[in-house]
Amino acid sequence: MTREQFRQAVLQNAIADIGKGEEDENNWGPYVEGLLNRVGIDYPASWCAAAVWSWISPTIDRTHIDQRAFNLLEIKTPSAKAMYNACRELGWLVTDPQPGDLIFFKRPGESWYAHVGIVEVVAYASNHTTSALVIRAIEGNKGQFPAKVRRYDYNTPIDNLLGYARLLNEVRV
Numbered sequence: 208m209t210r211e212q213f214r215q216a217v218l219q220n221a222i223a224d225i226g227k228g229e230e231d232e233n234n235w236g237p238y239v240e241g242l243l244n245r246v247g248i249d250y251p252a253s254w255c256a257a258a259v260w261s262w263i264s265p266t267i268d269r270t271h272i273d274q275r276a277f278n279l280l281e282i283k284t285p286s287a288k289a290m291y292n293a294c295r296e297l298g299w300l301v302t303d304p305q306p307g308d309l310i311f312f313k314r315p316g317e318s319w320y321a322h323v324g325i326v327e328v329v330a331y332a333s334n335h336t337t338s339a340l341v342i343r344a345i346e347g348n349k350g351q352f353p354a355k356v357r358r359y360d361y362n363t364p365i366d367n368l369l370g371y372a373r374l375l376n377e378v379r380v
Contacts, residue, residue, distance in 0.1 A: 214307025
């Protein structure tokens with residue numbers, strides 16, 4: 208499996224989860240509980256990073272890639288910020304987003320918390336006077352209860368953007 212095929216497989220996992228999300232209470236329900244349990248959390252909690260990990264993990268399982276290459280299993284509290292920091296340490300941060308890349312946001316007004324999704328589409332939109340990069344991302348745990356996995360469109364510059372990470376950017380496959 209090439210890096211590109213890997214990223215496309217992760218993206219297809221995200222697309223398959225569109226519409227799934229919270230039920231019964233905020234940050235909970237059967238889908239969210241399953242995501243959180245897979246990363247070692249057994250109580251209602253923010254679940255965007257757990258969703259992204261659930262899209263990555265089965266793709267790793269279908270390859271010969273050592274999960275330790277991701278350095279994500281070492282994270283004691285699976286969170287978007289910890290995932291961003293791990294991607295930075297692995298040399299995976301990029302400035303030219305492509306489909307299958309992770310997209311990270313700062314949570315407004317909070318220094319530690321972040322949010323993560325996956326880039327689905329990168330396109331240019333223009334009118335008579337301007338041209339802008341448009342990013343479509345798939346994200347979970349965004350918005351009011353009941354939050355679902357869904358698509359979001361962003362025009363650049365994107366408010367609160369931390370950056371992008373290209374999975375397996377420096378890993379032999």
